[in-house]
Amino acid sequence: MEKVKAAIVGPGNIGTDLMYKLLRSKYIEAAMMVGIYPESEGLARAKSLGIKASHEGINAVLQEPDIKIVFDSTGAKPHLKHAPLLREAGKIAIDLTPAAVGPYVVPAVNVDEHLEAINVNMVTCGGQATVPIVAAINRVAGVQYAEIIASLASKSAGPGTRQNIDEFTETTSRALEIVGGAKKGKAIIILNPADPPIMMHNTIYTLVKNPDEELIRSAVHDIVRRIQEYVPGYHLRVEPFVEGNKVTTIIEVTGAGDFLPTYAGNLDIMTSAAVRVGELMAMRLLGVYNRKEVGSCASH
Amino acid sequence: MPHIRIMDTTLRDGMHAMAHQFTPEQMAQVGAALDEAGVDVIEVTHGDGLAGSSFQYGFAAATDEEYLKAVAATLKRAKLAALILPGIGTCEDMRTAVKAGVKVFRIATHVTEADVSEEHMGLAKEMGTEVVGFLMMSHTVGKEKIAEQAKLMESYGADVVYVVDSAGAMIPSEVKEKVSYLCSVLKVPVGFHAHNNLGLAVGNTLAAVDAGATVVDGTLRGLGAGAGNTCTEVLVAALKKAGYKVDMDLYKIMDAATTLEPMMRRPQVIDNSSIILGYAGVYSSFLLHTYRAAEKFRLDPRDILLELGRRKIVGGQEDYILDVAYEMAQKKNIMVG
Numbered sequence: 001m002e003k004v005k006a007a008i009v010g011p012g013n014i015g016t017d018l019m020y021k022l023l024r025s026k027y028i029e030a031a032m033m034v035g036i037y038p039e040s041e042g043l044a045r046a047k048s049l050g051i052k053a054s055h056e057g058i059n060a061v062l063q064e065p066d067i068k069i070v071f072d073s074t075g076a077k078p079h080l081k082h083a084p085l086l087r088e089a090g091k092i093a094i095d096l097t098p099a100a101v102g103p104y105v106v107p108a109v110n111v112d113e114h115l116e117a118i119n120v121n122m123v124t125c126g127g128q129a130t131v132p133i134v135a136a137i138n139r140v141a142g143v144q145y146a147e148i149i150a151s152l153a154s155k156s157a158g159p160g161t162r163q164n165i166d167e168f169t170e171t172t173s174r175a176l177e178i179v180g181g182a183k184k185g186k187a188i189i190i191l192n193p194a195d196p197p198i199m200m201h202n203t204i205y206t207l208v209k210n211p212d213e214e215l216i217r218s219a220v221h222d223i224v225r226r227i228q229e230y231v232p233g234y235h236l237r238v239e240p241f242v243e244g245n246k247v248t249t250i251i252e253v254t255g256a257g258d259f260l261p262t263y264a265g266n267l268d269i270m271t272s273a274a275v276r277v278g279e280l281m282a283m284r285l286l287g288v289y290n291r292k293e294v295g296s297c298a299s300h
Numbered sequence: 301m302p303h304i305r306i307m308d309t310t311l312r313d314g315m316h317a318m319a320h321q322f323t324p325e326q327m328a329q330v331g332a333a334l335d336e337a338g339v340d341v342i343e344v345t346h347g348d349g350l351a352g353s354s355f356q357y358g359f360a361a362a363t364d365e366e367y368l369k370a371v372a373a374t375l376k377r378a379k380l381a382a383l384i385l386p387g388i389g390t391c392e393d394m395r396t397a398v399k400a401g402v403k404v405f406r407i408a409t410h411v412t413e414a415d416v417s418e419e420h421m422g423l424a425k426e427m428g429t430e431v432v433g434f435l436m437m438s439h440t441v442g443k444e445k446i447a448e449q450a451k452l453m454e455s456y457g458a459d460v461v462y463v464v465d466s467a468g469a470m471i472p473s474e475v476k477e478k479v480s481y482l483c484s485v486l487k488v489p490v491g492f493h494a495h496n497n498l499g500l501a502v503g504n505t506l507a508a509v510d511a512g513a514t515v516v517d518g519t520l521r522g523l524g525a526g527a528g529n530t531c532t533e534v535l536v537a538a539l540k541k542a543g544y545k546v547d548m549d550l551y552k553i554m555d556a557a558t559t560l561e562p563m564m565r566r567p568q569v570i571d572n573s574s575i576i577l578g579y580a581g582v583y584s585s586f587l588l589h590t591y592r593a594a595e596k597f598r599l600d601p602r603d604i605l606l607e608l609g610r611r612k613i614v615g616g617q618e619d620y621i622l623d624v625a626y627e628m629a630q631k632k633n634i635m636v637g
Binding site for chain 1: 356620
């Protein structure tokens with residue numbers, strides 16, 4: 001079957017993990033990997049897998065009319081430059097940086113609303129892991145306040161996250177409100193250097209109007225199954241339990257180990273979610289998108 | 301003998317022991333008494349720093365801004381400080397704190413993660429405040445690692461870097477080794493913050509100043525997380541007796557402790573679980589949260605703390621108390637309700 005051609009901008013850990021995931025896709029062809037350093041290991045790896053690689057950055061992508069989807073895993077500042085260029089060239093941007101030029105997209109919650117967007121933002125790893133739980137609880141119980149604690153293995157947090165740690169808390173908090181539906185959101189991130197490294201661990205506290213534990217559990221189980229379609233290592237550690245109007249849920253994300261180690265569930269959930277959005281967009285471009293069959297396009 | 305600066309954190313670390321329920325009026329009374337006694341710096345915030353008020357750490361009785369303004373209004377000479385843990389509080393919270401009167405930021409990271417503080421230290425310098433770097437859980441790594449991370453903080457603009465014994469797990473010989481090494485590699489002064497889980501807070505603080513630290517923390521009556529901190533009024537007496545120069549009045553700091561005493565919710569003692577905090581190396585503020593989880597899941601709090609120590613849980617990960625207690629309860633096949 002015909003596939004939609006895509007490029008990855010940013011050949012670092014995230015870009016490389018994305019590349020391995022796209023190599024398995026039925027709907028997307030990983031056609032190109034671009035960076036800005038000729039000596040980049042990521043570019044060399046792409047080349048060795050038969051993928052066109054260039055160190056001429058975004059310009060190399062703009063010269064390829066066949067490329068319809070561009071995954072940007074560089075950083076907020078570069079993406080702010082890339083976004084208008086891609087838009088002008090009519091290419092869809094899936095933004096894995098904190099730039100947030102386009103709307104926040106969390107596949108298990110709101111992807112259908114944004115399949116026609118020209119630029120979408122993948123929020124943060126913590127957002128991808130926790131917003132669906134908040135949205136599910138909000139649907140049945142009405143979330144007044146959502147607070148999430150994301151614990152990551154130190155080794156899985158790169159310099160970008162470390163130098164701009166406020167971006168994580170601020171973006172995740174906003175997504176809990178905008179996508180999760182909470183009246184107010186709060187996010188906390190903790191880095192833990194334990195060796196062997198900890199798995200990505202997220203605690204979701206919500207304050208709800210209607211604390212019906214059965215309804216909440218059933219809604220959370222449903223959404224966990226939907227997330228597992230694109231992030232197989234996503235699982236509940238502590239079932240939602242109610243104390244008064246407070247609901248506590250704990251989830252853990254074990255990475256798929258495509259390129260990054262399994263403890264880097266935080267990075268895996270970002271790349272998996274981005275691939276999911278990309279595939280749905282590709283299916284729409286190919287004219288094979290059917291909302292009811294979304295479950296059948298899982299990338300794993 | 302060197303001059304020793306004392307930073308009092310009754311109104312920040314002490315918040316843990318108060319389940320973050322000091323009222324702004326109480327803080328103002330204690331703050332005024334500390335100021336009168338000649339304390340150099342008074343730290344005021346939620347126990348977990350700016351924006352710490354949460355389900356995770358407990359909601360405070362008032363906002364950080366309300367607390368800071370209440371204390372700022374009473375101070376004549378002491379400088380007002382706020383704690384921030386990057387990942388919990390943000391630069392925006394720091395801007396609000398400066399408007400409320402903060403002159404010193406104490407910026408804390410886990411001892412191996414100093415690089416998350418660069419942005420916040422930069423902002424603190426830009427706003428003209430003093431910057432104190434706080435390397436938490438310093439018992440978990442060797443002196444070279446502490447020095448490497450302290451140098452990062454120094455390069456970001458820290459005016460003082462602290463060895464922080466968050467778990468009250470260090471013994472005097474270890475304090476001496478780590479502090480003296482840090483003093484030998486840093487250009488800026490070295491500080492020390494103790495917890496009393498093994499009954500060593502005053503002893504460790506004396507070991508730290510003997511090893512070259514010139515800035516140390518205390519709290520009135522030792523009020524603080526776990527078995528509490530170094531008792532400020534005891535420390536003043538001990539430092540004076542040892543011949544160090546301390547700009548504080550012994551009677552007046554004792555009077556400040558008397559002002560605090562009726563506000564305390566429980567006696568600040570070394571109970572059994574506190575000993576386990578120090579023994580297993582667990583972040584001191586986990587204590588009261590662990591008691592609540594142990595009661596809910598009908599477990600021995602000491603078992604939960606030992607498991608948290610085994611898993612190498614760091615400061616701020618209070619949600620793991622629940623994770624561990626839930627798993628232990630499931631194993632014991634106890635229904636949770």
